[in-house]
Amino acid sequence: MEVVRLGNDVLRDHAVPVEEINDEIRSLVEEMFDTMVKSDGIGLAAPQIGRSIRLFVVRADDGVKRVFINPQIIATSQEMCSYEEGCLSIPKYYDDVIRPERVTVQARNENGRRFTLEADGLLARVIQHEYDHLEGILFIDRIAPEKKAKVEEKFRKKAAKETV
Numbered sequence: 001m002e003v004v005r006l007g008n009d010v011l012r013d014h015a016v017p018v019e020e021i022n023d024e025i026r027s028l029v030e031e032m033f034d035t036m037v038k039s040d041g042i043g044l045a046a047p048q049i050g051r052s053i054r055l056f057v058v059r060a061d062d063g064v065k066r067v068f069i070n071p072q073i074i075a076t077s078q079e080m081c082s083y084e085e086g087c088l089s090i091p092k093y094y095d096d097v098i099r100p101e102r103v104t105v106q107a108r109n110e111n112g113r114r115f116t117l118e119a120d121g122l123l124a125r126v127i128q129h130e131y132d133h134l135e136g137i138l139f140i141d142r143i144a145p146e147k148k149a150k151v152e153e154k155f156r157k158k159a160a161k162e163t164v
């Protein structure tokens, strides 16, 4: 599957809830895992493959594959931390982003079973980055405005060249 790049409007949409967790959703999840692994990602949100629905997959530090369908962040820690983030939709650009250290998320898995997960470390970081994708938020929205403007300009130029 093709990962959409910065500049594609689908990355700025507010994704809609998954109505029914059926075989179509389960096969989409499988394809997203393959795409994520092939892209050396540790997370991938459905809007990044052009599907504006509330679903993302994660493969953080423990290597365990996790699916989050209709996730809700129900708590975040006061303590914040900084981490250098990247994004498969904004290739080759990395920058430090400050976010809460820990997060509690409630979601359904690929079989529709509800679960609640308390995460810290890299898993908490990826969950927050992927959750942002469902809200149409990208990590560059959380860095200094002048740096964000430079990245957007670079991708606009690249897209313009490709369309020629």
Ligand code: K2U
Binding pocket: 040, 041, 042, 043, 044, 045, 084, 085, 086, 087, 088, 089, 125, 126, 129, 130
């Ligand atoms: O959502 C994505 O675009 C995948 C992100 C996942 C990520 C979230 C938070 C912090 C770092 C990454 C990355 O592109 S996956 C590639 C990667 C892996 C480890 C560290 C940085 C970038």
Ligand code: ZN
Binding pocket: 086, 087, 088, 089, 129, 133
């Ligand atoms: Zn991303």
